[in-house]
Amino acid sequence: MDLSPPRHHSPEYDSLLLAGPRLSPLKQAHARLIVAGHGHSLPLVTKLATLAVAAGAAPYAYLLAAAHPSCDSFMLSSLTRAAARRGLPGAAIAFYGRLLATALPFSSYAFTAVAKACADLSALRTGMAVHAHSILLGFGSDRFVQTALIVLYSKCSQLLVARRLFDAIRDRSVVAWNAMISGYEQNGLAERAIEVYREMQVAQVVPDSTTFVATLSACAQAGALDLGREVERRIVSGQMDVTVFLGSALVNMYARCGLVNKARNWFDRLQERNVVTWTSMIAGYGMHGHGHEAIKLFHLMRREGPTPNDVTFVAVLAACAHAGLVSEGRDAFDSMKVYELVPRAEHYCSMVDMYGRAGLLDDAMQFIRDSIPGEPGPEVWTAMLGACKMHKNFNLGVEVAERLIALEPENPSHRVLLSNIYALSGKMYHVEKVRNVMINRRLKKQIGYSLIELGGTAHLFRMGEKSHQQTREIYQYLEELIHRISDAGYVPETDSVLHDLEEEEREVALRYHSEKLAVAYGLMMSRGSTAPIRVIKNLRICGDCHLAIKFMSSVENREIIVRDKHRFHHFKDGKCSCLEYW
């Protein structure tokens, strides 16, 4: 129990607190201070200036600091911190600069704040100078500063530096662990994030809700359903308060791990839902091809939810594209201006993708011409090219591909798509030509891989993978499986061999594509079970694998769920939820 006497502020201090972070009441309070003869009281001016920054009026605060004859270190570091917190990183750096220029003593507070400001700006050079300066002034082993620097380097994608700092901290706080987990997760290194989470358990550091939010995001990214469920259990059994952050993370994790209904259960149960929660759920439906559900939820959101933002529209348009809901998508796009949202490349891309997938190539081209201001970016042409390939419009495809290659000559995937189009139209001579250019220019294709999680361990397969312990059994099992599906009517789609150029490392061995290996391994290891097989692929699934897995789901009588680069495929009884639309 707190036995200290209640604190009494002066009436002047109270009038500042009463004004709060609002500029015009603050200015009035300032005037009263001057009239009452307190215009030079440093604590009062400090409080006033800090509140002014919190109100967004950094220049006003800067003048107050510069005009004060005995402005001190406390005032300037408070202002640095207030600006960093308010999301005014430029102002934070300016206050830090003022501190430098006045040669006042530094505190660790100024460093944590300015490090955050540099992180927000991804300003690596400035951040490195701040780091060096902090060491110089003896704050090199301050735990708060170290943690803030981990965040800085993570935001600048310098994970090795971040990790070195992390490893150097003695007695790491839960915040330092969280920063490291989130650093990996934000940089697409979900597996590393999960490793850090596990190390944290070994180190017996008690996780908090931020740990779980960051770890659930890593699970969502990696498709690590088992760990995601474990985290959920800890949240529930620990009777943790499911904040809007945790709730959104749970919705996102379940949606991206393939359990869209579980995601919806959490969504419905949450006490608080914000625009992120709603957007996650809509995006979840979109990924699973449930376009109508996505649209329904979007309409509900417009009626009784938070105001949709630009990301919401990315999710809605992608959902429409993946479900063939052209008029719904067009309406949604048109309604963006109601919310004063300006479409970005992603929105344009989804629109082109939507028309293109639906086979409306002319509408797609017309949209590019009439609705996109300025020169369309490469993403837009890539979507257009994908549509040409899907609907076998070779002439337009070649034209678009050439435009794209001129725009981005070093990007291998454009050439791969072009060669695919030549291959599909039977122009093998052109295929060779494109391939040779790629070899000469040393343009490497992206390597495809598939992941399957069994008993909490992730197994990674690349095409023709032979490094797995059970390689022989897996290949044998896959051979038998291919025989059985062939008996059931499966004929390899040789067109897809040419996908190899894009999706996998070599062009033969269609039968050993990574997703086939992963699915075969999953089936082999869970014979007798009825649980669905879940596989995650980093690229798009190819046509032949799609066909083969449909047959596998029926001959093995198992549900097989594949998450590819863009969406989910739920295979059951020889059919796929995507209805050949992906």
Add this chain to the structure above:
DNA sequence: GTAGGGTTAG
């Protein structure tokens, strides 16, 4: 006469 570092959606 005071204040810190970490978190969610495409």
